[in-house]
Amino acid sequence: MKVRVLVRLKPGILDVQGTSVKRALAGLGFDDVTDLRIGKVIEVDVNAATTAGARQRADEMCRGAIATSTTSSPKPCTSPSSTSGIAIAI
Amino acid sequence: MPGSDCDFHYVISEALHQPVKYLWHRDRDLSGFDCVILPGGFSYGDYLRAGAVAGRSPVVDALPDFVARGGYVLGSCNGFQILCEARLLPGALMRNECLQYRCQSTQLRVENVETPFTRGMRAGQVLTMPISHGEGKYYAEPDTLAALRRNRQVVFRYATAEGQLTKAANPNGSLENIAGIINEDGTVLGLMPHPERAAERAMGGTDGLLIFQSLLGTLVEDGSFLKR
Numbered sequence: 001m002k003v004r005v006l007v008r009l010k011p012g013i014l015d016v017q018g019t020s021v022k023r024a025l026a027g028l029g030f031d032d033v034t035d036l037r038i039g040k041v042i043e044v045d046v047n048a049a050t051t052a053g054a055r056q057r058a059d060e061m062c063r064g065a066i067a068t069s070t071t072s073s074p075k076p077c078t079s080p081s082s083t084s085g086i087a088i089a090i
Numbered sequence: 091m092p093g094s095d096c097d098f099h100y101v102i103s104e105a106l107h108q109p110v111k112y113l114w115h116r117d118r119d120l121s122g123f124d125c126v127i128l129p130g131g132f133s134y135g136d137y138l139r140a141g142a143v144a145g146r147s148p149v150v151d152a153l154p155d156f157v158a159r160g161g162y163v164l165g166s167c168n169g170f171q172i173l174c175e176a177r178l179l180p181g182a183l184m185r186n187e188c189l190q191y192r193c194q195s196t197q198l199r200v201e202n203v204e205t206p207f208t209r210g211m212r213a214g215q216v217l218t219m220p221i222s223h224g225e226g227k228y229y230a231e232p233d234t235l236a237a238l239r240r241n242r243q244v245v246f247r248y249a250t251a252e253g254q255l256t257k258a259a260n261p262n263g264s265l266e267n268i269a270g271i272i273n274e275d276g277t278v279l280g281l282m283p284h285p286e287r288a289a290e291r292a293m294g295g296t297d298g299l300l301i302f303q304s305l306l307g308t309l310v311e312d313g314s315f316l317k318r
Contacts, residue, residue, distance in 0.1 A: 014263075016186075016188075064146075070230065
């Protein structure tokens with residue numbers, strides 16, 4: 001079962017990469033961007049019998065290695081309708 | 091670690107004339123060592139996060155037990171990142187606020203001389219050591235920062251040559267100009283600068299040697315040398 005994990009910086013933490021990209025977009029004429037933050041998507045194929053089981057394993061992976069609680073915080077996300085997987089926003 | 095590339099072996103062996111041995115990331119047996127050094131570099135290509143994969147390797151897994159049995163740990167640059175990922179030190183190292191990879195000399199003000207790694211220094215002394223990193227901004231949550239201050243765990247801060255903590259002296263945006271910290275027991279030190287690159291006059295300075303000499307003094311005093 002495919003699990004898509006979104007890892008983002010916690011609100012309030014300065015995202016220097018996002019700031020840099022926002023500035024670059026402004027230089028390209030996209031001056032209507034008020035904020036931009038960059039995260040990363042990690043797709044994990046988990047051998048699980050149920051969605052809940054896959055989500056639990058993904059949660060454990062996130063806490064164990066994929067995300068660090070110092071700079072990111074877990075936040076559940078709804079399943080995308082176009083795939084059979086589930087997504088967890090971290 | 092795969093990807094580690096900084097040379098502490100030379101300094102320990104040739105500048106300090108002490109026995110030193112390389113360990114591999116899969117080694118778990120740390121018996122017979124007084125100190126484990128996690129060097130700089132790009133372990134595992136900085137994949138996932140700098141230090142993230144190395145921080146979960148067998149040799150790092152063995153460190154808490156090693157420290158509990160009286161061992162010391164020093165992590166420089168990527169080594170500091172690894173220690174934070176392994177939760178042996180609090181906080182995290184993030185992308186430099188300027189977004190530049192900074193390879194330059196820095197001045198560090200010594201904040202705490204009552205540690206095994208700094209007992210040979212003077213309070214407020216300004217040391218010169220190079221840095222070389224793209225992800226060296228020290229970050230910790232407010233309550234963690236408060237605890238670091240309360241427990242005197244901040245050991246080095248980026249400063250001017252006169253010892254002033256200014257924004258200009260801070261090469262990476264680290265909170266409170268923090269360059270190096272210790273754990274609560276004072277047995278684990280992490281710092282972003284490279285003391286091994288300031289250990290001989292030919293390198294441009296010897297301030298980094300003070301860290302190793304301080305630790306040697308501690309080991310002699312606590313009888314570690316007698317146990318060999």
